[in-house]
Amino acid sequence: MTIQTVMVIGAGQMGSGIAQVCAQAGFTVKLNDIKQEFFERGLGVITKNLSRDVEKGRKTEEEKQGILGRITMSLDLQDAADVDLVIEAAVENMEIKQSIFKQLDTIAPKHAILATNTSSLPITEIAAVTERPEQVIGMHFMNPVPVMKLVEIIRGLATADEVYQSVEEMTRKLGKTPVEVNDFPGFVSNRILLPMINEAIYALYEGVASKEAIDDVMKLGMNHPMGPLTLADFIGLDTCLSIMEILHEGLGDSKYRPCPLLRKYVAAGWLGKKSGRGFYVYE
Numbered sequence: 568m569t570i571q572t573v574m575v576i577g578a579g580q581m582g583s584g585i586a587q588v589c590a591q592a593g594f595t596v597k598l599n600d601i602k603q604e605f606f607e608r609g610l611g612v613i614t615k616n617l618s619r620d621v622e623k624g625r626k627t628e629e630e631k632q633g634i635l636g637r638i639t640m641s642l643d644l645q646d647a648a649d650v651d652l653v654i655e656a657a658v659e660n661m662e663i664k665q666s667i668f669k670q671l672d673t674i675a676p677k678h679a680i681l682a683t684n685t686s687s688l689p690i691t692e693i694a695a696v697t698e699r700p701e702q703v704i705g706m707h708f709m710n711p712v713p714v715m716k717l718v719e720i721i722r723g724l725a726t727a728d729e730v731y732q733s734v735e736e737m738t739r740k741l742g743k744t745p746v747e748v749n750d751f752p753g754f755v756s757n758r759i760l761l762p763m764i765n766e767a768i769y770a771l772y773e774g775v776a777s778k779e780a781i782d783d784v785m786k787l788g789m790n791h792p793m794g795p796l797t798l799a800d801f802i803g804l805d806t807c808l809s810i811m812e813i814l815h816e817g818l819g820d821s822k823y824r825p826c827p828l829l830r831k832y833v834a835a836g837w838l839g840k841k842s843g844r845g846f847y848v849y850e
Contacts, residue, residue, distance in 0.1 A: 569651070570594070570652045570680070572650045572651050573595070573654060574650045574652075575656060576656060577599070577658075579609065579656065580612075580710065581710060582600075582654075583598070586609070586613065587613045587713055589654075590634045592740045593740075595637055597641040598641060599641035606642070613634075613635070617634060647679070652679065653679060653680070655668070655671075655681070656684040659806065659809060661693070669696045669697065672696070677699075680733060682704050683706070686757055686806075686810065687753050688813065690704065690750045693723075701726060702726075704734055705719065705748075705754070707720075707721060718741075718744070719746055719755060720735060720747055722750060724750060751818075762814070764796075764802075765825060767794075771846070782794020782795065803839050808829050811829070
């Protein structure tokens with residue numbers, strides 16, 4: 568199946584990044600959100616990214632304008648009526664995602680593939696609310712999308728081989744490296760990453776070392792680009808907690824139990840960089 572027109576649902580950090588890489592690869596993109604101001608904010612981020620590329624000589628002004636010209640605003644899911652692929656990048660909430668997919672199933676053309684950028688929710692469960700579960704798939708992009716090369720492509724229980732192949736081929740056109748993953752809680756990336764972050768929080772909680780020492784050990788000893796507590800602040804502590812709860816519930820193993828300190832910080836509204844305070848304080 569040939570993919571030419573893509574709708575991206577959600578113009579936030581992930582959605583705007585996905586829209587940018589799709590437009591850069593020559594796809595026609597509809598960037599959808601519930602309010603015009605959200606679309607404009609997302610487009611502003613894309614414009615800023617592309618302007619930086621022009622300043623650094625990686626793109627010409629003409630190329631930048633061409634990319635922006637391939638992105639149009641959508642404020643209505645009905646705009647999915649003529650697309651080949653939808654990539655949903657809305658909030659990480661099963662009820663919201665199922666509601667979106669239920670609507671898309673009645674709006675999108677019969678041939679259209681419905682993909683979700685979920686970082687941990689079951690693809691099979693999202694697909695179950697549609698009449699086309701064989702055409703539902705996970706496309707988990709990494710943040711920041713324009714920079715990171717990996718896309719986890721997650722097969723639901725019913726995902727058809729030709730759908731997987733179309734999405735894999737399209738991912739390569741985006742200049743990304745696709746990795747095939749089966750539908751298990753947390754997939755591969757978050758099943759490995761989040762328990763490491765959770766264990767770092769336990770080390771802090773139990774007084775093993777200071778937050779700076781824990782981060783330094785992982786940066787200087789394990790060659791990680793940033794420490795796990797800094798990374799948790801960047802991801803968002805509420806997101807970290809949500810993924811740990813999905814792992815704990817989905818796999819039923821006590822090793823995935825969220826650290827009480829993580830719960831306490833989220834309850835206090837200390838969500839990391841986005842709220843100005845997490846394990847560290849941000850201006």
